[in-house]
Amino acid sequence: MEDAILEIVAAIKAGTKTLDAEWLEKLVRRHNRKTHDAQRTVAKKRLLPFYLQIREQQPERWQSWEVDEKTETQLLRLLKMKPRRTASGVATITVITKPWPCSSDCLYCPNDIRMPKSYLHDEPACQRAEHNFFDPYLQVKSRLHVLQQMGHITDKVELIVLGGTWNDYPETYQRWYVRELFRALNDGTPYCGGPELGNDAAAEPAALDGSRNQDDAPTRAAFYQACGLTCDRDLLAQDASSMQAQVNQGEQNYNQAVQTLLQRGAWTRAAAMQTATWDEVEAQHHLNEQGAHRVVGLVIETRPDLITPERARIMRRLGCTKIQMGIQSLDDEVLRVNRRHVTGAQVAQAFAVLRAFGFKLHVHFMTNLLGMTPDSDRDDYLRLVRDARYLPDEVKLYPCALVESSHLMDAYAHDLWNPYTEDELVSLLVDDVLATPAYTRISRMIRDISATDIVAGNKKTNLRQMVEMRLASRRAEVREIRMREIATDDVTLDDLHLDCVSYRTATTQEHFLQWITNDNRIAGFCRLSLPDEQAEAATFGDAPLPTAPGTAMIREVHVYGRVASLGATSQGAAQHAGLGKALVEEACGRARLAGYQRIAVISAVGTRGYYRSLGFSDHGLYQLRIL
Numbered sequence: 116m117e118d119a120i121l122e123i124v125a126a127i128k129a130g131t132k133t134l135d136a137e138w139l140e141k142l143v144r145r146h147n148r149k150t151h152d153a154q155r156t157v158a159k160k161r162l163l164p165f166y167l168q169i170r171e172q173q174p175e176r177w178q179s180w181e182v183d184e185k186t187e188t189q190l191l192r193l194l195k196m197k198p199r200r201t202a203s204g205v206a207t208i209t210v211i212t213k214p215w216p217c218s219s220d221c222l223y224c225p226n227d228i229r230m231p232k233s234y235l236h237d238e239p240a241c242q243r244a245e246h247n248f249f250d251p252y253l254q255v256k257s258r259l260h261v262l263q264q265m266g267h268i269t270d271k272v273e274l275i276v277l278g279g280t281w282n283d284y285p286e287t288y289q290r291w292y293v294r295e296l297f298r299a300l301n302d303g304t305p306y307c308g309g310p311e312l313g314n315d316a317a318a319e320p321a322a323l324d325g326s327r328n329q330d331d332a333p334t335r336a337a338f339y340q341a342c343g344l345t346c347d348r349d350l351l352a353q354d355a356s357s358m359q360a361q362v363n364q365g366e367q368n369y370n371q372a373v374q375t376l377l378q379r380g381a382w383t384r385a386a387a388m389q390t391a392t393w394d395e396v397e398a399q400h401h402l403n404e405q406g407a408h409r410v411v412g413l414v415i416e417t418r419p420d421l422i423t424p425e426r427a428r429i430m431r432r433l434g435c436t437k438i439q440m441g442i443q444s445l446d447d448e449v450l451r452v453n454r455r456h457v458t459g460a461q462v463a464q465a466f467a468v469l470r471a472f473g474f475k476l477h478v479h480f481m482t483n484l485l486g487m488t489p490d491s492d493r494d495d496y497l498r499l500v501r502d503a504r505y506l507p508d509e510v511k512l513y514p515c516a517l518v519e520s521s522h523l524m525d526a527y528a529h530d531l532w533n534p535y536t537e538d539e540l541v542s543l544l545v546d547d548v549l550a551t552p553a554y555t556r557i558s559r560m561i562r563d564i565s566a567t568d569i570v571a572g573n574k575k576t577n578l579r580q581m582v583e584m585r586l587a588s589r590r591a592e593v594r595e596i597r598m599r600e601i602a603t604d605d606v607t608l609d610d611l612h613l614d615c616v617s618y619r620t621a622t623t624q625e626h627f628l629q630w631i632t633n634d635n636r637i638a639g640f641c642r643l644s645l646p647d648e649q650a651e652a653a654t655f656g657d658a659p660l661p662t663a664p665g666t667a668m669i670r671e672v673h674v675y676g677r678v679a680s681l682g683a684t685s686q687g688a689a690q691h692a693g694l695g696k697a698l699v700e701e702a703c704g705r706a707r708l709a710g711y712q713r714i715a716v717i718s719a720v721g722t723r724g725y726y727r728s729l730g731f732s733d734h735g736l737y738q739l740r741i742l
């Protein structure tokens with residue numbers, strides 16, 4: 116590993132022109148050809164952690180490599196592992212809420228009591244969360260630190276909050292959680308990470324002072340340790356093992372076990388600090404508008420039956436721009452046997468409410484549920500993408516996987532449920548992709564569950580590539596967004612033209628405006644929603660509407676291309692070529708022509724300044740422009 120690093124450093128210092136991913140691949144292959152010792156093989160993904168570890172823990176050895184600041188900047192960029200992570204235009208930070216009872220108990224849902232419902236402690240984001248006491252401030256700080264170390268630009272951040280059902284958490288916790296997410300991005304203090312984080316301060320009684328909210332990462336970690344919580348995975352596993360066994364054997368359920376854990380002194384002491392006022396949330400929002408890491412999207416996940424106009428209003432006030440909604444199926448009988456406690460009609464109502472509020476609609480849809488066949492799954496997906504009551508903007512489309520702690524184990528043991536074969540699954544997903552319209556993005560095809568946790572079901576992490584290969588062999592035309600994205604490519608502006616896909620939903624006329632190339636690759640898009648007043652009134656009943664009648668809504672503006680620093684120019688990259696502004700102007704023009712007097716935009720906190728520059732002014736939950 117060291118030889119490889121030294122060769123890269125030498126190449127940088129020598130001014131080698133071709134230092135790119137391909138060059139690095141060749142270097143790794145060349146090193147591995149020379150060694151017959153498996154311990155000494157070089158893996159591209161291990162180079163960066165190795166370099167950082169030596170720099171942190173063996174300063175003398177690191178100094179002997181003579182890596183100056185300029186060389187290091189180039190080195191970190193080259194070793195950056197997953198360029199796609201910022202390819203969609205923003206750096207994504209996923210955080211997990213603390214373990215908490217869920218008001219449903221779905222058959223296939225994992226019951227890992229160390230985690231919020233439906234997550235497993237082996238999933239990467241969950242490991243990070245556990246390591247950081249599920250604290251939003253610590254999770255964001257540590258992730259930001261890692262992304263920066265990997266050379267990613269982090270001035271535009273999308274925050275994704277996962278874990279159980281957001282609306283099951285108390286509103287005070289929700290406010291605190293969001294305030295802390297923003298504070299981590301705003302306060303400019305370093306992470307000072309590592310498992311030993313804050314150990315020295317743990318014994319300080321002052322650390323237990325719950326009023327000390329405005330602290331830095333070591334103080335926060337010390338606070339949790341002083342409460343009696345640990346982030347040591349072995350201790351956590353040991354602590355949970357007997358209760359987890361009871362849950363797995365059906366002697367108690369997840370909610371009961373988690374309630375017991377939460378009522379222990381350590382969690383109740385920590386919870387006393389987990390509260391915030393609206394003023395505090397909004398103060399952090401305000402700071403973020405001009406911050407170094409601006410929030411361009413805030414996503415939370417919840418269940419459709421918990422969506423009400425009042426809850427939607429709270430989520431909007433928190434700064435949410437996108438809602439991930441677990442739907443899984445639209446077949447009422449299948450929902451019933453899978454213990455979802457949700458109906459297709461409730462899902463339709465949730466779509467109508469969230470669409471009226473302008474949220475981006477990201478749904479989870481699961482194939483291979485108990486009671487489904489590949490053919491009934493095909494029909495179910497067609498309903499999702501063709502029935503005007505649904506029509507999501509984004510879909511996580513993944514197969515049901517059997518994990519040991521779920522109730523589905525019983526059905527499997529009695530041969531009532533079995534996973535589809537690989538061919539059945541790939542064929543189904545291929546058909547689903549082909550049925551997906553141009554305005555919908557399939558964001559994922561698998562859950563981040565490790566193969567060792569899957570008792571039965573798909574374990575292939577490259578499932579999406581298998582589907583894409585099948586699609587390529589059929590030379591089929593794909594319209595969904597993700598496969599058309601320009602991703603990390605620079606865009607040639609002369610090749611782009613503006614296209615509009617219009618469609619009706621149960622409550623709106625939607626216009627999906629997209630910048631595309633002649634071969635239909637997408638460089639940016641805007642979602643314009645023109646509400647139907649009667650349908651909206653029927654949806655809301657006595658509850659107040661999110662905007663006044665006669666107001667159109669911009670639900671999303673997204674421009675792809677490698678992320679460029681705020682305010683910087685980047686030749687060829689789509690982000691700064693005025694594509695977003697042109698989309699907004701086109702949306703305003705179309706809304707005016709359709710007879711709307713005003714247009715609102717569901718801006719993220721960090722994009723408010725941008726919309727002000729386009730003539731929008733702040734107006735309650737939205738920014739507004741008179742047409």
Ligand code: SF4
Binds near residue numbers: 233
């Ligand atoms: S609603 Fe979601 S988190 Fe709750 S049990 Fe069902 S799948 Fe799990």
